[in-house]
Amino acid sequence: MKASCACSTTGQPLQGCADAAPEEAGEAPSLVEWRSIAKPLLAIVAAFLVFYFLPIESARLQEAVISSLALTRWYAREHVLLCLVPAFFIAGAIATFVSQAAVMKYLGAGARKVLAYGVSSVSGSILAVCSCTVLPLFAGIWKRGAGLGPAIAFLYSGPAINVLAIVMTARVLGLELGIARAVGAISFSVVIGFIMYLIYRKEETQKAQAALHLPEAPVTRPLWQNAVQFALLTAVLIFATWSRSEEASDVLWNAVYAVKWWLAGIAAVGLGAILVAWFRVKAAKLALAAAVVVALALLFPGSPLAAFSAAIVAFGWILASTRGETQSWFLSSWDFAKQITPLLLGGVLVAGLLLGQPGTEGIIPSAWVERLVGGNSLGANLFSAVVGAFMYFATLTEVPILQGLIAAGMGKGPALALLLSGPALSLPNMLVIRSVIGTQKTVVYCSLVVILSTACGMVFGAFF
Numbered sequence: 001m002k003a004s005c006a007c008s009t010t011g012q013p014l015q016g017c018a019d020a021a022p023e024e025a026g027e028a029p030s031l032v033e034w035r036s037i038a039k040p041l042l043a044i045v046a047a048f049l050v051f052y053f054l055p056i057e058s059a060r061l062q063e064a065v066i067s068s069l070a071l072t073r074w075y076a077r078e079h080v081l082l083c084l085v086p087a088f089f090i091a092g093a094i095a096t097f098v099s100q101a102a103v104m105k106y107l108g109a110g111a112r113k114v115l116a117y118g119v120s121s122v123s124g125s126i127l128a129v130c131s132c133t134v135l136p137l138f139a140g141i142w143k144r145g146a147g148l149g150p151a152i153a154f155l156y157s158g159p160a161i162n163v164l165a166i167v168m169t170a171r172v173l174g175l176e177l178g179i180a181r182a183v184g185a186i187s188f189s190v191v192i193g194f195i196m197y198l199i200y201r202k203e204e205t206q207k208a209q210a211a212l213h214l215p216e217a218p219v220t221r222p223l224w225q226n227a228v229q230f231a232l233l234t235a236v237l238i239f240a241t242w243s244r245s246e247e248a249s250d251v252l253w254n255a256v257y258a259v260k261w262w263l264a265g266i267a268a269v270g271l272g273a274i275l276v277a278w279f280r281v282k283a284a285k286l287a288l289a290a291a292v293v294v295a296l297a298l299l300f301p302g303s304p305l306a307a308f309s310a311a312i313v314a315f316g317w318i319l320a321s322t323r324g325e326t327q328s329w330f331l332s333s334w335d336f337a338k339q340i341t342p343l344l345l346g347g348v349l350v351a352g353l354l355l356g357q358p359g360t361e362g363i364i365p366s367a368w369v370e371r372l373v374g375g376n377s378l379g380a381n382l383f384s385a386v387v388g389a390f391m392y393f394a395t396l397t398e399v400p401i402l403q404g405l406i407a408a409g410m411g412k413g414p415a416l417a418l419l420l421s422g423p424a425l426s427l428p429n430m431l432v433i434r435s436v437i438g439t440q441k442t443v444v445y446c447s448l449v450v451i452l453s454t455a456c457g458m459v460f461g462a463f464f
Contacts, residue, residue: 061363076345082240087237103144108145132432136336138155148197156189165399165423172399173403181419192452225274228274280326339432376458376462389421402415412460412464420452
């Protein structure tokens with residue numbers, strides 16, 4: 001006899017009683033319910049098995065964990081403050097002060113292709129940042145309406161077309177490899193971007209048609225003022241990250257390195273001046289921040305990072321505490337920071353665990369890599385391109401790493417394949433790109449980089 005489901009007062013059936021009856025009868029959950037249970041259950045079981053059988057006594061695992069932590073610490077010290085945080089502020093400024101109409105005009109899906117790809121590849125190459133620092137800037141122009149093709153060209157060109165890295169490649173690894181890297185990187189930025197446009201042409205056409213109906217945004221500040229603002233922000237980023245060249249003949253480059261902090265400071269002073277003149281920041285507030293920075297610079301002359309860190313904190317405080325568009329600037333920068341930073345640090349941890357860092361071993365032995373990249377076979381070039389795509393290379397570090405691999409027997413074709421995929425991609429880079437443009441487009445972009453790098457490496461290796 002079934003249990004009664006009627007209300008004691010009205011005698012009407014209670015809502016949900018039909019669902020409750022099968023459970024009382026002991027019926028099994030439906031197929032839909034099992035599907036909802038299966039995914040978290042498998043994740044829990046997998047995590048349990050990993051930790052249950054974790055070989056913590058293994059010397060290789062211990063070294064890999066230490067390498068992973070060391071790489072992440074190095075990344076935090078050398079890149080977060082000097083590269084990422086300034087890039088977040090630039091991305092926030094793009095989102096706040098660059099009108100969507102302007103982005104659509106020059107980089108949008110409906111813009112002239114020669115202009116769009118020319119602007120995106122040149123602007124990316126001028127920055128000469130690493131595969132992670134370019135991400136906030138890429139996210140900024142994408143969210144403002146840039147077409148997929150030009151945005152991807154910008155994403156690739158930033159880390160790949162690095163003038164100093166190309167020059168160092170030619171001097172250390174050989175002129176032919178340096179020329180091949182330059183030609184490949186410049187052409188890849190346009191070719192990969194254009195292929196992405198063709199693959200998603202229907203979506204881009206709809207995006208261009210929608211942009212035709214966008215109202216013109218009111219112009220709050222002349223174009224030349226925005227240009228000065230971005231030039232000063234970019235100058236701080238470039239000079240703060242300026243690295244020393246090991247080549248004695250790079251006199252001018254090393255001369256700039258000797259005064260890099262003075263140049264970054266001059267750009268920061270100019271930035272402070274426009275904050276007062278154009279953004280209504282109180283001069284007293286700016287003077288207080290400047291006094292703290294100068295005091296730290298005088299107290300710790302051998303540690304310029306202390307003064308630079310204080311300047312970054314002070315800059316964020318000034319933006320956040322000044323009402324109006326500066327607060328919008330700060331909030332936009334914060335949105336990029338909270339989206340990107342956890343993914344980057346997690347990706348660096350995993351990359352260090354799997355592949356280690358220069359001079360140390362990860363879970364994957366470096367001897368395997370050296371054996372698999374000899375000669376000029378399809379497998380050697382493909383493996384080199386894939387390893388380069390997942391491994392994190394800070395700017396310029398790929399050259400000494402490749403120098404050691406070539407000495408161990410790596411072919412020149414696989415070396416070029418790694419040079420074309422490595423600086424432009426990394427595991428942390430992929431995770432962030434996925435959060436910006438989605439899984440499918442990220443897989444297509446990374447696959448294009450690997451496939452073209454492999455093909456270019458095979459062609460180069462056949463002649464050299």
